[in-house]
Amino acid sequence: MIRPRSISGMRELLPAEQITFNHYRDIVRKHFELTGALPLRTSAFELREVIAAKEEVNNSNIEKQIYGVHRLAASNNETDFALRFDLTIPMARFVAQHASKLIFPFRRYQIQPVWRGERAQSGRYREFIQCDIDIIGDQTLNLINDAELPIIIDSIFKDMNIGPFQIRMSNRKLLGGLLLNTGIPASSIANALRLIDKIEKVGQDEIRKQFFQKYKLKDKQVDLIIAYTSLRGPADEVIDKLLTLVAQSHKTNETYMIGIKELTTVSKIVYSLGLTPNSFILDLSVARGLSYYTGTVYETTLTNHPTIGSICSGGRYDNLANLYSNRKLPGVGMSIGLTRLIIHLMDQGLLQQEKPNIAPVLIIVFNPSHLGRYLSIARTLRQAGIATEIATEHAKVSQQFKYADRKGFRLAIIAGEKEFISGIYQVKDMTTRSQILVNNAKLVETIRKILAY
């Protein structure tokens, strides 16, 4: 006998938990579809050359986490295939591959698991479900799409009703421009931005030290970077301070000014649509670790659960598809790490759990010689769209009612010899324990009314 075990870092859910998880996944999907996004499913496997194409993959922790696959029966373990570790690369590959058959702007969503060979530890998963939405333009992509994403993020987390959250936005052109101004060479900007991305984790002092050591910056320059990345708050305030900093530094460049303009335009639209600084602010310490972002970047945190980290991140990438295509296909998108978010809240008991059931009606097997008849009642209800089960496995009626309670059925239908002759069944409300008599011919109609379908 083999001991049945699942794999650490690959969390599997019990039925009631899975129903809860699916509830939140369906909220995400609903909001994605409301924006006109189309469903995409890519294969779990990617060619190794495709998955390793991004330069930052080769220089990051992610490279070490990629899983390769090989047929166990093959004579050697060499493989050309790897499992996807995110949904952005497969999407970029798919769009480049099928560009001639797609209608642009291509707005797609994708809800699938990804795999990373993380060390097993709390809150880290080796399989987790990501929910991505991206908008890809042909040659150009209007900045309004950058403003649409916070609106979508806001509507999703409001609808989830999991407490206050904050969408924090910045712009990599600004950050990049600022760092260029300090004299850091263009080739090192990606690394310097990755350093800034860690500021919340390692603290200002460490960042300060590293900027001195790695880039030989002067005190004043590091002060400016720190002052800059400390800017956080409502957009108008942050942009005011930003312009003051610009005036003080006596030095600027075009990228930087475009960044300010983008940040201003996007945040203005977002606020004009009713979002307030409660849920949407500028935070110039947001840099994102991945170097393919070229402009707007977002992160989202749950105010009462800072330890989860960012629950939804993304941004604008104007050149990602260049890895696979000569066609210019700029995009903007975001990704929700649904597994980490929902399991954290679930494990803390913060999500209302459904009873482990999906059917409202249980048919009591009062007389086992009539099993066919019970199945026939079930069939009638199911054809009318009412999910129904039959209590086939417990001999005693009292056990069947216990089963109904444990699993959380709303109604039980009771019929025996007498009822089959009269055509009048008993319908019991499992919550109130009250019982009514219902004519066979009115069963569907009555149950629909009780369940308020």
Next chain:
Amino acid sequence: MIRPRSISGMRELLPAEQITFNHYRDIVRKHFELTGALPLRTSAFELREVIAAKEEVNNSNIEKQIYGVHRLAASNNETDFALRFDLTIPMARFVAQHASKLIFPFRRYQIQPVWRGERAQSGRYREFIQCDIDIIGDQTLNLINDAELPIIIDSIFKDMNIGPFQIRMSNRKLLGGLLLNTGIPASSIANALRLIDKIEKVGQDEIRKQFFQKYKLKDKQVDLIIAYTSLRGPADEVIDKLLTLVAQSHKTNETYMIGIKELTTVSKIVYSLGLTPNSFILDLSVARGLSYYTGTVYETTLTNHPTIGSICSGGRYDNLANLYSNRKLPGVGMSIGLTRLIIHLMDQGLLQQEKPNIAPVLIIVFNPSHLGRYLSIARTLRQAGIATEIATEHAKVSQQFKYADRKGFRLAIIAGEKEFISGIYQVKDMTTRSQILVNNAKLVETIRKILAY
């Protein structure tokens, strides 16, 4: 630059195809949920020892098709993990693992991809989506569940509306009993059944030859097997002939008689629920290749597409969980190979394809300086549950209308300076080309009416 390619045998769908595929997947899910089945998701990885536990895995083609996974960065390619090749083993492992936390009968459905290292050829997939439903009892499981499955299968394929289909049922106790009667040793029954399972593929003559060679049967005995496996038709006819065969053979055993009784009971219930021999027959050549089946077995074929083979198979397995648990957990279930079915029909042009769109409403950007306002209209509609896109990417209004046509929007909303002042928008029906004026305040209501929500 890396050439963007997907992997052969792992079919990816374009948006319109994916929408069509999801439509059929949702039909399956709906019918699963109507029977009270709970959703289960297991991890893609299983421990190797778990996946290789079934004896038939070790003696079948499947073993050679199992994919192992390993971190590419690891110093050696040794792995303890493998990708699931079906959904039955993960389900059996999960039920054995969590039995104390589940409520029995445990009725679960599972719709996930599985992976097999098949040689790439038409109709064979290395990644494909299976849709499984299983009912697991604690200690016992009522035979009525065996009758419920054909009812579910029937309702799914009727609802799919993909032409006539036939559910073919048999019982392994019958087959096994018959083979035992011929003197084949008990230890070889599983292999002999696998031989019978191939009868449709290789023909009677080949089967006859192999039974002579492998099991040294006499002419009369092989005649009996052939006569038996040729029985096919409405249940009462087949059972009559079966009883005649029994009487002729002057030899029977208990297993065999239980098999006849099960077949009779199950088929009676199925017919009593309105299924006819058009869609449900007995076919005693159905044996199923997997030896864990212990009683009822099913296969389903599309009458007009015999080349696809069985599109839905399953059966009763009383001892599968024994691999992982001392607790007796008998089950019955079935699996739909959705990828093969839908892609076959799709590629033959037999499925009505949706336009590559999910949103009914497109907002025309008449004046780009009002982008925020257009987004605001979109937000109002989306909050009312009406999927809406904004035509942000085409400068000319004529191009925007072309985009609306290509993608298949139902309605276009047109508003400029004048309309924003008056608060009266134009709503254009893209099918009839007719245009109406709608007051801002009545926009949601009017569009709902047009779309018949």
